[in-house]
Amino acid sequence: LAEAHILNGAYEDAAKAVKSAAEIETSKLADRASTLTQLRRLLQAQNRSLDILAPLKPKTTIHYSGHMIAGEGKSGRILAK
DSSP: OHHHHHHTTOHHHHHHHHHHHHTOTTOOHHHHHHHHHHHHHHHHHTTOOSGGGGGGSOOOOOOOOSOOEEOTTOOSSEEOO
């Protein structure tokens, strides 16, 4: 729906559709990512602001790759004290 609104130049309606779609908790992250990519491409092709896509952006995540702390009484590189 948001894509159709963008193509028709109805950016306020597109923003409402994006917000509504973002509220769907059961959506798959891959589906959300491809939708976000497509809408971003359309808006960029029309030299429009990407601000309406903010509700679809994924939450900030952090990834740590390092040594795990060994539990008490267990051996490991970093021991719990």
